[in-house]
Amino acid sequence: MPEHAAIAFEDVSKRFGDAAPALAGVSFTVKPREFLVIVGASGSGKTTLLQLINRLSEPTAGRLRIGGVEAQTLDPTVLRRRIGYVFQEVGLFPHMTVAENIAITPRLLGWDQQRWAARADELLGLVRLDPGYRTRFPHQLSGGERQRVGVARALAAGPDVVLMDEPFAALDPLTRDGLAQDYRRLHDKLHLTTVMITHDVLEALGLADRIVVLQAGRIIADGTPSGMMTHQHAYVRELMQTPRRVAERVGALLDGKER
Amino acid sequence: MDARIGDALARLPDYFGNHVLVSVTALLLGLAISLPLAIASLRRPALRAGVLAATSIVQTIPGLALLALFYPLLLGAAALTERTLGFGFSALGFLPAVLALALYSMLPVVRNTITGIDGIDPAIKRAALGVGMTERQALTMVELPLALPVIMAGVRTASVWVIGTATLSTPIGQTSLGNYIFAGLQTQNWIFVLFGCVAAAVLALAVDQLLALIERGYSARNRNRVAAGGIGLALIVVLALIPNLSGGKGGYVIGAKPFAEQYILVALMDDRLRAKGLVATRRDGLGSAVIFEALAAGDIDAYVEYTGTIWTNQMRRTDAVPREQVLSEVAAWLKDRHGIVTVGGLGFENAYALAMTKKRATEAGINSIGDLARRAPALSIAGDYEFFGRPEWKSIRDAYGLSFRQQRQMQAEFMYPAVAAGEIDVISAYTSDGRVAQFGLQVLDDPKHAIPPYDAILLVSPKRASDRAFVDALRPLIGKISVDVMREANRRAGEGASPEVAARWLAEKIGR
Numbered sequence: 001m002p003e004h005a006a007i008a009f010e011d012v013s014k015r016f017g018d019a020a021p022a023l024a025g026v027s028f029t030v031k032p033r034e035f036l037v038i039v040g041a042s043g044s045g046k047t048t049l050l051q052l053i054n055r056l057s058e059p060t061a062g063r064l065r066i067g068g069v070e071a072q073t074l075d076p077t078v079l080r081r082r083i084g085y086v087f088q089e090v091g092l093f094p095h096m097t098v099a100e101n102i103a104i105t106p107r108l109l110g111w112d113q114q115r116w117a118a119r120a121d122e123l124l125g126l127v128r129l130d131p132g133y134r135t136r137f138p139h140q141l142s143g144g145e146r147q148r149v150g151v152a153r154a155l156a157a158g159p160d161v162v163l164m165d166e167p168f169a170a171l172d173p174l175t176r177d178g179l180a181q182d183y184r185r186l187h188d189k190l191h192l193t194t195v196m197i198t199h200d201v202l203e204a205l206g207l208a209d210r211i212v213v214l215q216a217g218r219i220i221a222d223g224t225p226s227g228m229m230t231h232q233h234a235y236v237r238e239l240m241q242t243p244r245r246v247a248e249r250v251g252a253l254l255d256g257k258e259r
Numbered sequence: 260m261d262a263r264i265g266d267a268l269a270r271l272p273d274y275f276g277n278h279v280l281v282s283v284t285a286l287l288l289g290l291a292i293s294l295p296l297a298i299a300s301l302r303r304p305a306l307r308a309g310v311l312a313a314t315s316i317v318q319t320i321p322g323l324a325l326l327a328l329f330y331p332l333l334l335g336a337a338a339l340t341e342r343t344l345g346f347g348f349s350a351l352g353f354l355p356a357v358l359a360l361a362l363y364s365m366l367p368v369v370r371n372t373i374t375g376i377d378g379i380d381p382a383i384k385r386a387a388l389g390v391g392m393t394e395r396q397a398l399t400m401v402e403l404p405l406a407l408p409v410i411m412a413g414v415r416t417a418s419v420w421v422i423g424t425a426t427l428s429t430p431i432g433q434t435s436l437g438n439y440i441f442a443g444l445q446t447q448n449w450i451f452v453l454f455g456c457v458a459a460a461v462l463a464l465a466v467d468q469l470l471a472l473i474e475r476g477y478s479a480r481n482r483n484r485v486a487a488g489g490i491g492l493a494l495i496v497v498l499a500l501i502p503n504l505s506g507g508k509g510g511y512v513i514g515a516k517p518f519a520e521q522y523i524l525v526a527l528m529d530d531r532l533r534a535k536g537l538v539a540t541r542r543d544g545l546g547s548a549v550i551f552e553a554l555a556a557g558d559i560d561a562y563v564e565y566t567g568t569i570w571t572n573q574m575r576r577t578d579a580v581p582r583e584q585v586l587s588e589v590a591a592w593l594k595d596r597h598g599i600v601t602v603g604g605l606g607f608e609n610a611y612a613l614a615m616t617k618k619r620a621t622e623a624g625i626n627s628i629g630d631l632a633r634r635a636p637a638l639s640i641a642g643d644y645e646f647f648g649r650p651e652w653k654s655i656r657d658a659y660g661l662s663f664r665q666q667r668q669m670q671a672e673f674m675y676p677a678v679a680a681g682e683i684d685v686i687s688a689y690t691s692d693g694r695v696a697q698f699g700l701q702v703l704d705d706p707k708h709a710i711p712p713y714d715a716i717l718l719v720s721p722k723r724a725s726d727r728a729f730v731d732a733l734r735p736l737i738g739k740i741s742v743d744v745m746r747e748a749n750r751r752a753g754e755g756a757s758p759e760v761a762a763r764w765l766a767e768k769i770g771r
Contacts (some may be wrong), residue, residue, distance in 0.1 A: 056388060081391030091386025095478070097405050104390050153390065 004068030005029040006161055006193040007053060012062030014048050014217075022048045024217040030195060032160070037204040038237065040196045040214035044252055046197040049214070050163050053195065054083045066161070078210070081105050084154030084162035084192075088169055090146050092138040098149055099126075099134035106159040116156075124151035128188060144175035151183060157192070163185075164196035168203070180207055201239050204245070213239065266757050267454040267542055272502035275458065278433040280726055282425045284464075286418055289364030290577035293417075295412075296365075297372035297590040298398065306375065316364040322424040332432045334556070348694060351549065351558035352542070356428035356435075363424055370393035371413025375406030386623060398454035411474040415467045422463040426455065430517065430546040432553060436462070439677030447519050448757060465495065492719045511729060514553060514562035517544040519591055520609060520691060520745065521750040521759075524563045524715075525561060526762035528733060535732035547572075549751035555597040561733065567713035569593065577655070581709040586714055600723030603737035607745045609691040610713035611651045613640075614700040615684060628706035631685065632659040637667035641674050642687035651710050652687075658709035675700075691715075691742055693750025715740070739769040 007030040013100040022045040030036050040046045051057035052064060055076040064071040066079065078202045090098050092101050100107075102117035111119070117134075124131050126147040138146055145162050147167060167183075168176040184207050187194050198204055205209050205225045213221040213228070213236055221228065229240055292556065300307035317325070330731040333350035341344060379402055387397035403410070426437030440454025442448065476484025513531060515525035525541050532539045542559055551573065551587075553559045566589045570576050574592055590601035600629065613628055640663045645654055655661060661683070669677065677683045677696040689694055690702055690713070697769050717736060723729050744765065752761040 054389065056385065071497055077393050080389060085386075085389040087389065088380065088388055089380075089382040091382045091389070093383065093386070093405075095401075104392075108391050109398065143565055157391075 002072040004032075004036070005065070005194065006032045006067060008065040008068075009049075009052075009063075010063040012052065012059045012064055014045070014052065016059065018047070023052075023059075026217070027062075028212055028219060028222055030193060032193050033191050035184070035194045035207060035209045036212065038195065038206035038212045038214055039201060039204045040197070040201065040239055042064045042112070043190075043197060043216075044214040045217040046214050047165055050195065050197055053161075053163055054080045054085060054132075054196055056080075061159070081157060082159055084165040086147075086150050086154045086156075086162065086164040088166040090138075090150045090170075091183055092146060092149060092153070094138050096137075097134065098136050098138070098141070101138065101149055102156050104153060109157060119156060124157055125153075126155065127152045128182060136197045141167075144179060146247050147171060148182075149178060149181075151186075153156055155192075161193045161195070164194065165197055165198065169198070169200070172248070178202075183207075205243055246252050260666055263450040264761060265446060265487050268688055270438070271458070273439050274434060274436050274455075276331055276499040276502045278425055278436045278459070278462065279495055280351060281356050281360065281420075281428060281433055281435060283496060283499075284353075284423045285360030285421050285425070286364055286414075288357060289361040289417060289421070290368060290414065292361065293365045293368035294372060295741045297369045298376075299378055300369075301373065310369055311373070313424070314369050317362050318366045322359075322363065323427045323430070326356060326359045326424075326427050326431050327358045327549075329544065330552075330702055333358075334552060335423060337353075337556070340368055344716070350556065351553045352428075352432035352434075355431050355516065356433035357423065360425055364421045367413040367416040367420070368410070369413075371416075372406065372410050375409030375413075376402050378409065379405050382479075382689045407542050408474060408478060411470060415470045418466050419463045420469060422581060424593075425458060426459050429544045431549055432514075432540065432545050432558065438543050441517050442522055442758070445522065445544075451757075462547040466492070468739045469495075480581060510540055511561070511723070512540050512542055512559045514542045514545050514550050514551055514559040515546055516562075518730070519758065520749050521563065522758035523748050523752055523761045523765060524760050527736065528561065528563075530762060530766055531736065532732050534727075535728065537729065537735055554599060554720050555679075557720045559628060559720065560723045560729065561717065561719045562716050563605065565713040565715055566604075567610060567651075567711040570711045576711075577650055577654065579658070580711075581708065582712040582714065585615050585712050588601075588717070589716070593718065598724065600719040600721075600724045601732070602717040602719055602734060603716060603734055605715040605740045605744040606738045607691055607740050608712055608714050609689050609745075610688045610711055611646070611649070612688050612702045612705070613655070613685055614702050615678060615686070616680070617699050617701045618683075620683065620701045620703070624701065626663070627706055628709070629661050630707060635661050635663050638684040639667070639685045640685040640687075641677060643671045643674065644668055646687040655705070658707045661753045691745045691749060693746050693748070693753045696743075696746050697750050697753075708722055715745075736769075741763070744768050 009026050009028050012023060012026045013021055014022045026049065038046050038049065048057055049129055052059055053066070054070060066074065071079070086223070093104070096104070099117060099120040102120040106116040106119055120134060121131055124133060129145060129148055133141070138149070141149065150167070168180055170178065180203060186192070196207065208225055211223065211225055211228050215235055220233050221231050223231065228236060229244070231237065231240070296310055300310050330350060337350045339346065344392050345426050353749060358363045371667030381404070383401060384397060387401045392400060396481070425435050426440055428435050429441045436455045436459045439451045439458070443455065470490045472491070473485050474486035474487060476482070512524055513528050515521035522543060525543065529539050531542060545553065548566070550562055551564070566585050569589045569592070570585055576590070580588070588606060592600040593601055613631065615625070620626070623634055625634060642652070646668065667683070674686045675682070675694045675698045678700065688700065688702065688714035695702060717733060719730055748761045748765040751764060752758050
């Protein structure tokens with residue numbers, strides 16, 4: 001029996017009022033254990049697309065399947081507890097400790113305190129934070145530490161699918177790269193299916209198994225990172241110019257050539 | 260120590276206890292309505308606009324008026340339940356005060372709850388739903404805890420308002436710290452006024468700070484602080500309950516209107532009842548309209564009324580009838596219409612009258628209003644704010660054809676010195692007012708009986724009509740108090756002696 005796609009969009013559209021559609025007839029699938037990165041400019045519809053997956057938003061037309069099941073037939077709350085979500089603005093609850101934040105979904109699922117506290121400690125280890133952090137409050141952490149907690153929270157209930165909405169955009173470059181690489185290792189180790197959105201092409205090329213490029217609510221490219229480098233669409237070529245130039249320059253520098 | 264301070268302290272347990280109980284009940288009721296209402300209106304813009312507008316309008320009604328409005332409202336409701344369901348309830352005191360104050364507490368709680376939850380970063384709300392919370396869980400686990408400081412600020416504002424405004428529940432029959440203020444203002448007892456204000460302010464500040472302690476303790480997850488605040492609040496309530504539990508409930512209730520003579524008479528009645536071993540509670544400072552309804556409804560058992568007030572305000576009579584006939588008609592009407600028993604007249608009258616200095620009257624040869632009418636075009640008259648609008652003034656004016664050179668309205672306190680100094684020739688006065696003697700005034704005769712008689716009469720509620728012990732304890736007061744003695748007692752109270760002291764003087768004067 002063929003394995004179901006983890007996520008499948010079939011001709012999905014989303015309209016807000018009378019404005020131009022945020023998404024227009026989008027179709028694509030995400031395979032289990034795949035790391036898919038969606039690239040697009042602000043307003044290209046990528047956040048809308050992500051929110052459709054855990055039903056923070058509802059499609060105007062088209063069908064969406066999660067693990068082979070029609071999303072519309074699932075209880076949104078139950079669905080969200082099965083899917084990890086990492087927010088750009090982190091969104092930790094300021095009145096809860098780090099451990100309480102991490103274990104929020106297990107608590108909602110009714111785990112007893114001993115079990116969720118142990119799970120929080122385990123996740124602190126996974127995202128490489130000191131266990132002493134469990135009793136701290138979010139305002140006592142640095143930006144990078146906060147997003148590590150955000151990642152831990154998304155993984156707490158053991159989801160198969162993790163959605164990431166520009167999770168590292170607000171961090172400084174060093175922190176961002178360290179956290180991104182750590183997450184990619186977790187993705188492989190925990191056999192996750194990840195859909196991440198970003199406007200940073202370099203980040204996409206560094207992390208993704210597959211890249212989808214979104215422009216004005218439509219998919220204009222869908223393929224591997226190497227496929228993107230040779231894609232013929234004008235916008236994609238434009239997107240890939242920066243990484244190409246950087247790569248050439250860095251290559252030249254590594255060869256010891258000054259300008 | 261000033262005797263008035265001792266007197267004030269002796270009343271503190273009763274006044275403080277009742278003040279706390281009415282405030283706390285009103286606040287709890289207000290919160291129980293405001294919080295769910297605010298939460299329900301969060302995602303319903305129409306309801307929200309309506310709720311905010313309605314609570315704002317309530318806030319613009321002066322506290323005293325709001326409290327006063329609830330009395331007739333409840334009286335009507337009580338009559339309705341009596342008719343339809345077969346039971347009534349007391350429309351006096353606690354219930355109207357609680358309802359009005361609860362309504363008064365709503366605006367800050369509703370507004371702060373809405374503002375507090377609106378002010379939460381939308382990203383936090385999105386995260387709450389994103390991690391799998393239902394709307395209800397997002398509200399209770401995230402939105403309410405985060406809005407708590409703002410909500411509590413509203414609750415604290417409401418508690419300060421309610422505790423302050425509760426002082427105004429005295430005229431509708433709810434004992435409160437306002438009893439000090441109303442009694443003090445009427446008897447020029449500034450120690451009482453100050454005592455009432457300070458006590459209310461201290462209570463308001465204490466509750467405010469304890470609520471702040473609880474809120475900060477909760478935010479800092481400091482259980483000890485939350486407990487300390489909770490214990491503090493509980494202690495205030497327990498302190499308030501002690502006198503109310505031990506105090507003999509089920510005793511008699513005797514009432515007084517808010518002026519010095521009434522405070523003295525209610526103290527005198529209390530003294531008589533106690534001498535016979537009967538326990539009575541006083542309801543001081545009841546509004547004129549409230550006190551009569553309260554007697555008819557049995558919320559109070561006895562008070563001193565004036566025949567003319569019943570004659571004009573209740574019976575709507577305007578005809579001139581001799582004194583004895585007024586008394587008998589009033590007594591018969593009270594009995595037939597309300598079942599109220601007129602025990603008898605105390606022996607003096609406190610009527611509206613026209614007065615001038617003895618010296619001026621003698622010089623001009625004026626003894627009666629009839630004499631005055633001939634000289635009036637050359638004279639000036641002053642009345643209190645009410646006088647020229649009352650039916651009594653119209654009937655004097657028409658009966659004698661009075662027309663003065665000048666007619667002015669003045670604060671009563673300034674009228675007496677003005678007439679004594681010759682700035683005004685004639686003033687409106689109360690016949691038993693201590694200042695009539697104090698300023699050497701002469702009350703002019705009314706041979707045409709244009710002003711109805713205002714004989715002081717002792718009334719007993721229908722409920723106590725056949726209570727011999729009660730009525731017999733008060734009966735010795737009948738016919739014993741001459742107008743001169745009453746005037747002197749009023750003068751003493753007006754000069755700063757407490758009504759208790761004046762009542763003791765009066766009791767000795769008339770003999771037991």
